[in-house]
Amino acid sequence: MKSVRIFYTKTDRMKFVSHLDMNRLMPRMIRKAGLPVWYTEGFNQHVYINYAVPLSLGFEGIYEIMDIRLTEEDFPLEEVLRRLTAVTVPGITFWKAAEPVKPTKEITFAEYQITFPEGGDFFPQFTAFLQSDSILCRKTGKKGKVREFDLIPLIRRVETAGNTLSLVLTAGNENNLNPSLVLNTFFETAGIRPPYYTVIRRMLFDGEMQPFL
Amino acid sequence: MDSQKLEQLLLSVQKPGRYSGGEIGSVMKNLSKIDVRFAFCFPDTYEIGMSHLGMKILYSQFNAREDIWCERVFAPWIDFEEVMREHHIPLFALESRDSIRDFDFIGFTLQYEMSYTNVLNMLDLAGLPLKSCDRTALSPLVVAGGPCVCNAEPLADFIDLFFLGEGEEVDLEVIDLYKEYKKNGKTKAEFLRAAARIEGVYVPSLYQVTYREDGTIQAVTPAEGAPKTVRKRIIHDMDRVFYPDHFVVPFIEIVHDRVVQEIFRGCIRGCRFCQAGFIYRPVREKSPDVINAQAKALCANTGYDEISISSLSSSDYTQLEPLLNQMLVWTEKDHVSLALPSLRVDNFSKELLEKINHVRKSGLTFAPEAGTQRLRDVINKNVTEEEIFRTCRTAFEGGYTAVKLYFMLGLPTETDEDLEGIAALGQKIVDLYYHTENRPKGRSVSVSISVSTFVPKPFTPFQFEPQINKTEIERRQQHLKYSNTSRKVNISWHDSSTSFLEGTFARGDRRLCKVIETAFLKGCRFDSWNECFRPEKWEEAFRECGLDPAFYAGRTRPFDEINPWDHLDYGVTKAFLIKENQRAHAAKTTPNCREQCSACGAACFGEGVCYEKR
Known part of the structure; x- marks a missing residue:
């Protein structure tokens, strides 16, 4: 086999x-x-x-x-x-x-490209938001348990270009972070009506930020 | 239709896969080479419609023709309907995402009465007038087929043309006629007049119905050369009729997510409550070689790992063992499991059980339908208690510990004693389990009893019978519940509220069109879904139209009364149905078609079991 x-x-x-x-x-x-x-x-x-x-x-x-x-x-x-x-x-x-090459449990990060067709005017506000020491966020688990955790340590990299946002977030079996959770937390805190956006997951990385093979 | 806008909106609704299209096996065509666009509409959700075999057959068959593009349309669930109405998205076909308003044909399949408001809603979402007479252009033509067409009078005002019986041939004949009339610039009236001359085509607007003072029908008069009676169509050679070698394979999970392989049409049994047992006559089988090759091709082309054998009563297939022997050779090797539903207790053998033991083992399900021998004789189920016990013993010895039994409540002549018989039968099966020597050791038995409410249907011997009302249904359900004393017997039943409405439409006349339209305008749709069914809206609609549902469902119909469906001919004669009704009241059974011909009338088609050597 x-x-x-x-x-x-x-x-x-x-x-x-x-x-x-x-x-x-x-x-x-x-x-x-x-x-x-x-x-x-x-x-x-x-x-x-x-x-x-x-x-x-x-x-x-x-x-x-x-x-x-x-x-x-x-x-x-x-x-x-x-x-x-x-x-x-x-x-x-x-x-x-x-x-x-490596077992899938070694997947540590994922890169998402998020595009806002209506424009990214709020990007400066968003990057400033991510400068906070901690951003507490609630997530309801599968069994209905509400878990509170900090987003900041789970965000590895943030870049913006035009109306596109690039996020590198922790991924894998543990601590997988969905970019929608980051965005929704921001929109809620900033009081902005969430605009339409598309998400492409571009890459999966291992612990050394090398493409996962 | 703006695909980008649609896709944005889809992300806001449940199960966007219902509307996104692009499934494996869906057919795309170049519009410039197409003469006829056909929107095949199933008036219920995607998951239900996509499970329907008839749609799979006709979709593939129409698309096998170069000049036709057949696309699929389903009723949008209420969340997406709201989005569609808010954003002015017309009802579109899944393949092209074009509005079906400009199609040549809009074809509905009518599988059950409770989908009628969805038909109206889909026409409305398409931006079309509901009534046939308000759609004056030749196209789109709104057509319908399916079992409910045997009495589709409650939709007579809305549908231009009905197909009676099996569609593989007649549908294409009508499409060809349309092509010719379209090319020659003929009107809709001219087309309908000509179409009505094709056997199996019923154009309701060409028939005038008059009523007596008591509300019964006085006469149904054809006009403009339409035939006095319309006979259904059947396929003569089941081995040569078109069968798809590919299905559209959905991304989302549907109700029957597997290969469905038809083995025969019709049923030899003649259970008196069963409409399918009469309107699909006569029995016509496919040969094992043909079935085996078709099933094998479907598995290879779809990637499915499960096949379900489809017929009204699988164990009545005369060559079941040779067929299973052929199929098991490759299904086991390819990790394909074979499901054999619709088995009867009276010809369920140990050998058969061993065969189906090779495949996935679930529970065993049988349908005694009634709790006492007397009532089983009334409905002509022709199954004895001994046969039920023998089957259960075979199953228990074969390692089964769960048995599911189907019954009906509210059958003609039913008494409380018959209901008690259902519970008693369940208890006897539990006892039988503990008296079976070779039962699975150390395990408990479970007998599930599922009870549905009987609804009298046209073209059955019970078409003359009254249906019991809601209060009585509920009383009998309670009586049954308290008759059961065993914890190993679990009795469940269907909600009673829709049964009476179903019974009203099943035997309704065309005055009900107004009621259905009124209820639709009051917001009724998806009436077969508990979360959508609004009985109070229906009551209002009946009241406003001055009609009483009990007139249609709740009274005994004299044999000489003209029924709304009497001008339709399904082969089975009214004289035969009357004779069978009388035998029912005398608790006399009638032999099945293979034992002895009872001269039902279906021999007029010149095919099938009627001409088998006996």
Whole structure:
């Protein structure tokens, strides 16, 4: 058995497809592609897939990662890419298949590009806001527990250009920070009606801020 | 339609995947090469509509023609409807995102009566006048098919043309006629007149209905050369009829998210409450080789890992074992699971159980429908208590511990004793479990009993019967609840409030068009959804229109009364339905089509079980 890491984009109409739905779409594509994949051996057997970091509904991503397992050790990686490309849908482009370098739990940061078509007049106010020593924020967990935490240590980098904002935030299994949470907290504090914006997750990084491979 | 604006708005509603389109297998075409644009509308949510097999078949079949582009349209859920109305977004087709207002055909499938207000709402959202007579141009033509068309009089004012029976052939004949009339610049009236001459086409505006003082129908008179009765269409050769080799595979989860493989149409049984058992006659089977090849292609092309066999009664398929043997060869290898719903208790064998044991094991579900032998004979269910016990024992010995049973409440001649029989049957099955030697050791049994409310439907022997009212439904539900003393038997039922309305539309006449329009204008839609159903609005609508739902649903109809659907011909004759009704009241059963022909009338189609060698 061998693990294969697949890199892909999730853009355009595909941003309306939630992670849960991706979880049904990908196995179907893999089955159509006829890849010799490994199935889990539980009560309901299914194609084994491990998604590195789920992407929020409505976001686009150009550095998306999933790991699968092949039952044929010498199955060529180019063939994996070729077959998936043959069955994919507009909005999902498979661009690389490789052997995993690091385990996905080492993903530490993600970079988001956030575009405000109506303009970024509030950007100076926003960057000033992020200079605060701490920004307390509430988040309701899955079990309804409200958790209070500080946003500041979770924000690694903030850059602005034109009407685009670039945020590098902690990502991964622990301390994953959603950019909408940062923005909504700001809009609420500043009393600004949240404008329409689009989000693209551009990159996933390891602990050394190197592209995750 | 401005895609960017739409996508912005979609992010503010629940499940944007319902409206975004672009699914795998959806068909895009070049408009310059298209003669006919067809909007296939399902008057309910995306998840329900996308599960419907008929739509999958016709969508693929229409799009297989180069000159037709068929697109899908569903009823927007209330949150998106609000957004659409606020931002003046007309109802659009999922593929092109074009407003359906300018399409050639707007075709609805009428699967259940409670979707009627959604039909009106969708026409309104498209920016079209609701009434057929107010839409004077040739296009868009508003057409409809599906089982409810067997009495679609409550929609007669709104729909230009109905398709009776199976659509694969007649739909295309009508489209071809339209193409010709459009090219020659003919009017809508000219087209409808010509279309009414095609077998299986019913143009309601060409029939005048007159009423007696007591509200019953005096006469239905055809005009302008329309036929006196309209006969439904059937497909003669099931092995050669079009079947898709690809489905549109949705991104979001739908109700039946799997390959659906049809194995036959019709049903040999003739259960007297069941409309499908009569209007889809005669039984016509597909061959195992054809079914196997179609299912295999669908799995390969969609990537689904689950197949559901579809028919009204799967275990009545004459070649079920050879079929399963063929299919299990590849389904197991490809990790595909096979679901076999609609099994009967009287021909459920150990061998069959072993076959379905190869696939995913869920609970077993059977439908005795009534609690006592007397009432099962009245409804012609032809299932005995011994058969139910034998099946349950087979299931328990095969490792099952959960059994689900379906029943109906409010059947003609039902007494409190019959209701007590439901609870008693549940208890007996629990006892049986503990008396089964080879039952799964150390585990408890669970018997779930689901009780729906009986609604008399046209073209069944019970079309003459009164439906019990809401108060009586609730009393009987309570009686049933208190008849059950076992904690291992769990009884649940459906809400009673929509049943009476469903019964009213099912046997309604065209005066109800006004009621449906009034209720729609009062805000009624999605009436089959508890969170949307507004019974008080419907009561107001009936009152304002001066009509009483009990006239349609609550009274015994004399055999010689003219019913609103009597000018439609589904093969089964009224004389046969009357005979069956009389046998029901005498608690006499009728053999199934394969045991003995009962001369129902469906032999007029010259096909199927009626001509099998016996």
